Amino acid sequence: MTKDKRDSKEIAAVKGTKDILPEEVGQWQAVEAAGRRVFELYGYRELRAPIIEPTELFEKGTGQTSDIVIKEMYTFTDKGGRSITLRPEYTPSVVRAILEHRLYLQPDPLRFYYMGPMFRYDKPQKGRYRQFHQVDIEVFGEKDAAIDAEIVEMADRLLRELGVAGTEILVNSVGCRACRPAYLKELRNRAAAVKDRLCDDCKRKAETNPLRIFDCKVEGCKEAAAGFPAITDHLCAECSGHFAEFKSGLDLYGLAHEVEPRLVRGIDYYTKTTFEVVASSLGAQSAVLGGGRYDDMMKDFGGPDLCGIGFAMGVERLLAVAGLKPEKKPFAYLAYMGGAAKKPGMELARRLRAAGVECLIEYKDKGLKAQLGRASKLGAAWVVIIGEEEVRKGLCAVKSMATGEQRDASPDDVVKIIRG
RNA sequence: GUGAGUGUAGCUCAACUGGUUAGAGCAUCGGACUGUGGAUCCGAAGGUUGGGGGUUCAAGUCCCCUCACUCACCCCA
Numbered sequence: 385m386t387k388d389k390r391d392s393k394e395i396a397a398v399k400g401t402k403d404i405l406p407e408e409v410g411q412w413q414a415v416e417a418a419g420r421r422v423f424e425l426y427g428y429r430e431l432r433a434p435i436i437e438p439t440e441l442f443e444k445g446t447g448q449t450s451d452i453v454i455k456e457m458y459t460f461t462d463k464g465g466r467s468i469t470l471r472p473e474y475t476p477s478v479v480r481a482i483l484e485h486r487l488y489l490q491p492d493p494l495r496f497y498y499m500g501p502m503f504r505y506d507k508p509q510k511g512r513y514r515q516f517h518q519v520d521i522e523v524f525g526e527k528d529a530a531i532d533a534e535i536v537e538m539a540d541r542l543l544r545e546l547g548v549a550g551t552e553i554l555v556n557s558v559g560c561r562a563c564r565p566a567y568l569k570e571l572r573n574r575a576a577a578v579k580d581r582l583c584d585d586c587k588r589k590a591e592t593n594p595l596r597i598f599d600c601k602v603e604g605c606k607e608a609a610a611g612f613p614a615i616t617d618h619l620c621a622e623c624s625g626h627f628a629e630f631k632s633g634l635d636l637y638g639l640a641h642e643v644e645p646r647l648v649r650g651i652d653y654y655t656k657t658t659f660e661v662v663a664s665s666l667g668a669q670s671a672v673l674g675g676g677r678y679d680d681m682m683k684d685f686g687g688p689d690l691c692g693i694g695f696a697m698g699v700e701r702l703l704a705v706a707g708l709k710p711e712k713k714p715f716a717y718l719a720y721m722g723g724a725a726k727k728p729g730m731e732l733a734r735r736l737r738a739a740g741v742e743c744l745i746e747y748k749d750k751g752l753k754a755q756l757g758r759a760s761k762l763g764a765a766w767v768v769i770i771g772e773e774e775v776r777k778g779l780c781a782v783k784s785m786a787t788g789e790q791r792d793a794s795p796d797d798v799v800k801i802i803r804g
Numbered sequence: 805g806u807g808a809g810u811g812u813a814g815c816u817c818a819a820c821u822g823g824u825u826a827g828a829g830c831a832u833c834g835g836a837c838u839g840u841g842g843a844u845c846c847g848a849a850g851g852u853u854g855g856g857g858g859u860u861c862a863a864g865u866c867c868c869c870u871c872a873c874u875c876a877c878c879c880c881a
Contacts, residue, residue, distance in 0.1 A: 596878095719839095761841085769839080
């Protein structure tokens with residue numbers, strides 16, 4: 385290994401990906417634990433689908449006209465010539481799994497949750513990564529708008545448990561196959577009428593996704609679009625009834641919310657309810673959590689006519705607004721002195737661990753002072769000291785680093801002392 | 805994909821309009837200190853100034869290219 389240093393360039397993590405280091409991993413575990421606890425309280429069960437799926441799944445599910453499918457997927461051909469995609473979102477995988485395993489024939493409630501990495505080839509910026517993590521829940525077979533309200537309430541509960549403050553709930557209805565096409569046509573007509581007042585971007589949006597015109601920040605477009613009708617005024621009877629019931633459910637739960645007719649979401653499959661929880665402190669990527677209803681997806685995949693609704697929470701964004709403090713677990717540092725104490729020290733550490741006490745030994749044959757220094761620096765709650773003297777007497781010493789108090793103890797008593 | 809900003813030690817930052825051998829604090833490691841921690845003192849290690857090219861007697865500093873990061877557009881978690 386005499387290779388010249390300058391020959392080896394340092395290998396860095398792939399653009400848009402991040403290492404989660406031990407220092408911060410505790411917060412991730414806290415989010416995951418809170419998610420499990422809350423979701424299972426509402427009858428959800430974990431369903432773990434693969435990270436890779438047939439590309440076709442997302443083309444059909446997420447939708448051919450969504451930005452995700454058009455330009456953001458990590459797609460490759462495997463050695464068998466199949467087109468494989470690293471999942472950019474989770475919902476199509478759950479639908480696929482339900483159909484594949486005929487889960488809709490089982491009596492269990494079809495409520496699932498999952499947490500894991502997603503992949504999108506976006507340009508990274510604040511709150512946006514190429515590998516990011518979502519906590520995701522889905523419900524199937526509940527038509528009633530009460531469930532729409534319930535999942536928002538569940539999301540809110542999770543956010544409260546994680547100490548998130550300063551968020552806002554935005555809701556909308558994007559209609560269904562009965563009422564949306566007519567509305568979009570109307571919108572296109574209105575856009576065409578003021579075409580010369582729109583920016584190039586909006587001229588394009590008028591064709592692809594006219595709802596997006598409302599989002600434009602150009603003044604001229606804002607003015608031109610000011611008189612455009614809102615989708616919430618063009619819903620069919622069923623959709624507007626559903627929306628009203630959804631909102632009254634939120635009121636029942638005491639959840640303040642704002643109707644945001646421009647809340648569209650760029651995924652093709654949504655019907656009726658869409659919602660987001662946003663935090664302005666996140667900057668441009670303000671959605672901590674977003675979701676909605678997709679009543680046609682299962683049917684479109686050739687399955688039963690089973691409606692669905694769900695949401696995904698971005699863990700990176702959540703952590704940025706959550707009030708989680710890194711929690712340090714107390715542990716013991718075993719300091720042995722002299723070769724004769726090493727093996728008895730190893731044995732003592734084993735007994736501590738067997739009793740559930742975290743115990744660290746550093747095999748460096750250092751003096752007691754140095755070991756205490758290390759223990760202090762590492763944040764040990766106790767130091768268990770064993771030297772030749774203790775070995776002779778069949779004892780060890782336990783020192784509390786917080787109080788400095790120290791006492792001799794038999795190996796059996798050490799655990800009791802540490803447990804207090 | 806488009807635009808803007810930033811790249812100097814593990815971290816936070818210095819180095820006047822280009823001018824000796826790129827410095828400091830914190831962190832790391834060692835010593836003072838071989839059975840009692842956080843302190844102090846001393847010392848060591850750590851950099852082709854992101855990379856490449858150019859201008860110049862001379863480049864961390866100016867120019868070009870490239871890469872990375874950051875922020876915004878777009879889109880979304």
